[in-house]
Amino acid sequence: MVSIATAVKTSEEIAREVVAPSADLVDQNAQWPRQAIQSLQSTGLTGLVIPQELGGMGHGLLALTRVCEVLGGECASTAICFGMHSVGASVIAANATDEQCEQFVQPIVAGKHITTLSLSEAGTGSHFYLPQTSLEADDNGFALNGQKTFVTNGSNADSYVVSTVAADPDAPMGQFSCVVVPGGANGVSWGANWDGMGMRGNSSRTMDLSNVRLPPSSLLGNKGDQIWYIFNVVCPYFLVAMSGTYLGIMNSALEDAKQHLSKRHHTHVGLTLAQVSVLQHRLGQQWGVVERTRRLVYHAAKRFDDGDPDALIALMSAKAEVADSVVSVVNEAMTMVGGIGYRDGSRLHRFMRDARASHLMSPTTDMLRIWIGRALLGQPLLAD
Numbered sequence: 001m002v003s004i005a006t007a008v009k010t011s012e013e014i015a016r017e018v019v020a021p022s023a024d025l026v027d028q029n030a031q032w033p034r035q036a037i038q039s040l041q042s043t044g045l046t047g048l049v050i051p052q053e054l055g056g057m058g059h060g061l062l063a064l065t066r067v068c069e070v071l072g073g074e075c076a077s078t079a080i081c082f083g084m085h086s087v088g089a090s091v092i093a094a095n096a097t098d099e100q101c102e103q104f105v106q107p108i109v110a111g112k113h114i115t116t117l118s119l120s121e122a123g124t125g126s127h128f129y130l131p132q133t134s135l136e137a138d139d140n141g142f143a144l145n146g147q148k149t150f151v152t153n154g155s156n157a158d159s160y161v162v163s164t165v166a167a168d169p170d171a172p173m174g175q176f177s178c179v180v181v182p183g184g185a186n187g188v189s190w191g192a193n194w195d196g197m198g199m200r201g202n203s204s205r206t207m208d209l210s211n212v213r214l215p216p217s218s219l220l221g222n223k224g225d226q227i228w229y230i231f232n233v234v235c236p237y238f239l240v241a242m243s244g245t246y247l248g249i250m251n252s253a254l255e256d257a258k259q260h261l262s263k264r265h266h267t268h269v270g271l272t273l274a275q276v277s278v279l280q281h282r283l284g285q286q287w288g289v290v291e292r293t294r295r296l297v298y299h300a301a302k303r304f305d306d307g308d309p310d311a312l313i314a315l316m317s318a319k320a321e322v323a324d325s326v327v328s329v330v331n332e333a334m335t336m337v338g339g340i341g342y343r344d345g346s347r348l349h350r351f352m353r354d355a356r357a358s359h360l361m362s363p364t365t366d367m368l369r370i371w372i373g374r375a376l377l378g379q380p381l382l383a384d
Contacts, residue, residue, distance in 0.1 A: 198354040198356055199357050
């Protein structure tokens with residue numbers, strides 16, 4: 001088994017040699033980070049969370065957190081594209097049939113297949129777990145109809161994990177299911193290219209599904225299993241992919257501020273900014289924010305990997321805390337750096353725009369804190 005340390009080292013090499021040199025172009029041109037994704041594929045990292053018995057590296061949330069942190073420190077778009085692939089791959093692999101292993105899992109492990117999630121819809125907003133996309137069964141399989149929004153890796157992935165609701169009017173209420181849709185399936189079309197304030201390279205596009213015909217083998221698990229997937233696979237893996245990405249942004253922002261303070265001089269007094277006490281205080285304070293947030297994220301990920309039944313509460317809290325922290329840390333770093341960091345085109349400018357998405361990507365920060373409170377009080381998470 002490839003160790004976490006080896007996986008992290010490999011990701012560091014890719015981040016340094018491939019991700020960093022193209023990060024500005026990915027951002028400026030809203031360009032999907034194809035070269036970086038291909039490099040991750042070539043090293044086997046796109047099989048990071050696939051179980052060993054299926055040919056993958058067999059890692060869990062801690063490894064995913066750390067790889068996303070490394071990638072996010074150079075390019076948040078690359079990190080979230082890799083992270084969403086990993087979430088989709090974990091969903092497919094969770095209960096994969098032999099046919100699904102051959103069609104999807106083995107190509108993922110071989111570095112020849114990228115997947116992703118397709119859950120969000122305009123009509124349900126942040127309630128991503130309540131799909132309206134319909135799945136109608138007949139003797140030949142399924143017909144899929146609906147529209148998905150904010151599909152990371154949209155139009156660039158080889159498959160999409162799509163959440164659906166049964167179209168049969170006699171089906172039980174809340175009969176949600178997950179299916180895998182090949183990227184080239186007839187009836188799949190894409191909306192306009194993503195043009196966001198930040199995360200500009202993640203190709204977060206609208207996916208239209210018009211009478212998409214799927215074989216019975218496209219169903220993941222059993223009919224109605226979507227809620228199981230949401231809380232046992234989707235949420236845990238997605239929360240740490242996001243948390244790791246934003247940890248990377250925080251760490252790089254702090255490092256940029258540190259480097260600036262070490263090199264910048266006040267010529268009128270002959271001192272570097274590193275010798276100014278108020279800046280020393282600010283830097284020390286933000287180091288503590290980054291470090292305690294990192295420890296919370298790592299701890300939550302390890303609890304899940306160790307099988308702790310209460311780990312989901314920690315994972316939800318980790319993502320909520322990192323969302324607050326990343327915006328604060330990047331903002332403070334920009335304050336310490338001053339006008340150089342504030343200018344258009346600076347790394348901190350990009351980090352600030354990328355960081356702002358942390359509160360918006362579902363589960364939103366408010367939703368997570370409501371769920372945490374409900375879980376602590378023994379109330380159902382999806383009460384509304």
